[in-house]
Amino acid sequence: MTLLFLPEMMLSFLSVALLCLTLLKNQKSEKFLSNFMLLSGLLLMAGCLLSLNLTGSLFSNTYRVDLFSQGFKTITALAFLLTVLLAAEWNQIPKNRLVEFYLFLTTGALGMMMMASAVDVLSLFVAIELSAYSLYLLAALKVGSRNAESSVKYLIFGATTSGVALWGLSLVVGLTGSTSIAEILASPAALSGQPAFVIGLALFSLSLLFKLSGFPLQFWAPDVYESASTPAVSFIATASKAAAVTVLIRLFFISGMPAAFSMALGVLAFISMTLGNTAALLQTDVKRLLAYSSIAQAGYILVGLLSGSANGMSTAFFYAFAYVLMNSAAFLVLTLVAKSAGHDNPQISHFDGLAERSPFLALMLLLSLLSLAGIPPLIGFTGKWILFSSAMEKGHWFLVLWAVLNSVVSLFYYLTIVKHAYITKPKDTSPLEVPIRLRVAAIGLCAALVLMGIFPGYFISFAEHAVALGLIR
């Protein structure tokens, strides 16, 4: 039992410990905190890997531990670890708020891990809210009027979608008379055609679209990305997206994807891709640019999800993992550039001459952005290839064609940053040092981007296996 709940236990203890630390009056040493968090992150990662192959259910069948959930917990732990590493390097929040920053990071990660395992409507909702409120606070920790505006926006819209989601869940639960997802599934097939049932599911999935920053709930992303502190954004951009994908995968297995639903999702995917890529073309703030790119990426993931098959779900799983890796890599470079510029919102011009200042970081930037654009032999390419293969098998040829054309458009803005890094002469020619901890993480990420792109076999079959086990039916 304890081992089944090991990663969550670790995070719970960590958050209690951090909570106690906030009560201490004396100034906490920054260095001590970051080392402590790094150690916790590593332990958490080890805990996740230790419990990777466990299966079981907890709390009277409201909580399910299987390869699917544990796989996602490992991804979350990875994102947590990388965020902690980045936060130690560059974090634009007041020093006396640092413990709170780590506290909300921890509770956010806890919420996301619970999202992966919750198989009861109530526990699922609690998990989603736990992670959401932690993220609202994380985004609000930076001081500044622009940040205040965007975090209030984030909170209000987030809370509203939560309310709507709760209403949707109440419809579903009211119709089926059960809160257990397995029992909702076991209810008569006639129910799944009921308008109220479909509306309930649709309203609930809106809250997940909000997390994924897919159209029509994408508008918070550019503002929050721009104004929140970079490590917080990195966490929101990676772990939170992956968590949303987890629940969407479970959800679409339940609903079995009614035709109207799939149609609507196709339209949303289409708009997300188009909107994200078009708006990203005009950005000069790199964090904003990445926000729009994440809207486009949400569109790609939706294309994979709407195939509805086990195959499609496993490709979405794989792509979510790929997305966490490549986005983390991009944010790592972004953080170091921000640090050297002393500016939390690096513009494209801050990347000028990166290849001269640090050839390694420039290469990493190149790899991560090309991977986001879906260029081989990187993981983003392999992810897109299988994602679109499974969508094509279900006959969504138009969406696939559109997504592929969108990738070409996206290449323009990614290459613009690359061009600045490689050919524009830098104003500041000082070499950009990569601290040793980040260097290790960066080499690991680069290797993963390349090797998992060329040798994806093991990870694809892992994803297939996990999704097959994660099937509740």
Place this chain on the structure above:
Amino acid sequence: MTFPILSSILLCPVIGLILVLFMPPKQENAIRVISLLSAAASLVLSLWLCFHFNSSNPAFQFVEHVEWVKSYGINYAMGVDGLNISMILLTAIVIFCGVLVSWTVTYRVKDFFANLLFLVAGVFGVFMTTNLFFFFLFYEIAVIPMYLLIVVWGSTDKEYAAMKLTLYLLLGSALMFAGFLYMYSLPGGHTFDLVALKQNVLFTPEQQNILFLGLFLGFGVLAACFPFHVWSPAGHVAAPTAASMLHAGVLMKLGAYGILRVAVFLLPEGARHWADLIAVLALCNIVYGAFVATQQKDLKYIIGYSSVSHMGIVLLGIATMTPTGFNGAIFQMFSHGIMTALFFACVGPIYDQCHTRMLGDLGGLAKKAPIISTFFIIAGLCGLGLPGMGSFVAELLVTIAAVSAYPLIGVISIIALLITAYYVLSAVQKVFYGPLSPAGEHLHDIGAFQFVPRAVLVGCLLFFGIFPGIFIEWISVYTKTLLGG
């Protein structure tokens, strides 16, 4: 398990790349030598492959097959037949000469050779693989280093040209990608293996037509098919010498190769359906490319548009849908690859030392640099189809096939060859003869070391021009079986 010769050829540049990446940037000569050795190794292995290739066997030879991702039908599959044996040899020759010609590069040497080797690994991969996943993977691997090569080491509007080239090529690849996935999704498919797709999938006529059109447009962008050729001359002009050599010599061939390897192989009915369209586009390429070339003032633009014109001959050969036409097309791909590489290898030193490529600013260079001008003139004579050169045989085969399949187009394309003769000869006359221009004062002729790569290229042109039988023997079994004959 036989010796994996194809993977070894592919691994040569990859190992070279890895070694170069771990060299300190200051060790410029060591980096050059490593690159040269890896290129030479792949050339030697390619020659070995050519000698051991059994030209009477229509199936894939030296096959390598490793299961990669089982549930998506992705295999690491390699094989050689009459079509790609020549392309592998071409790539090996051009990169070997390209590395030698690039000896004079001094800016960011390490990055330059790393990109060059990466590009070549991609090109080799495309030519060898028989799985569409790896085909696409290697194809895009070949495109991205080209962007960096042009944008960092290029000249004349390089940022614009590089972005244009990349976006055009990736737009083409987007169509390919969609086409590949569509084939995968058809009943009986569920694989990306070319041979398995051919055996298992029954394409309906509509599917053949739609798919062929999509794939042809996708590959056509890369083959500089009219009206998608605009990226090509701009890219040629902006790229540094070795990149131009690879770009015009090999990269453009990937498109024509893809049309034959994937589109015509899997969808012969679709190809017949659209043959008329291809023939008309090919004619546009030939005539339009030649006319535009006559109006150019920049030496590289002339070569760029002549490439567009010559790729038209390749497309026309494909459009005839006859073994003779295919033979001519493949032969033209090979000899044009060698020929343009030679052209760019001659223009490189002229631009480096005179700092201009404008016809109006150059003149009388033959007095200062007789060797360069001799090589350029040989390339020019090959370009206008002089008997005894590779291109002559190729163009002859294509026109023979074209005149019987499309009499009007065939005759017009023969007339267009006269225009080629005009612009090539007038460029030669303006640049190398007449009074010596001030810009040419500082030109030094190439030394013995730089003589080697150009001489190798000329040797290939002459060898296959005089003994075309060897080449035709390689490919004729393949071209006969391609259409199920």
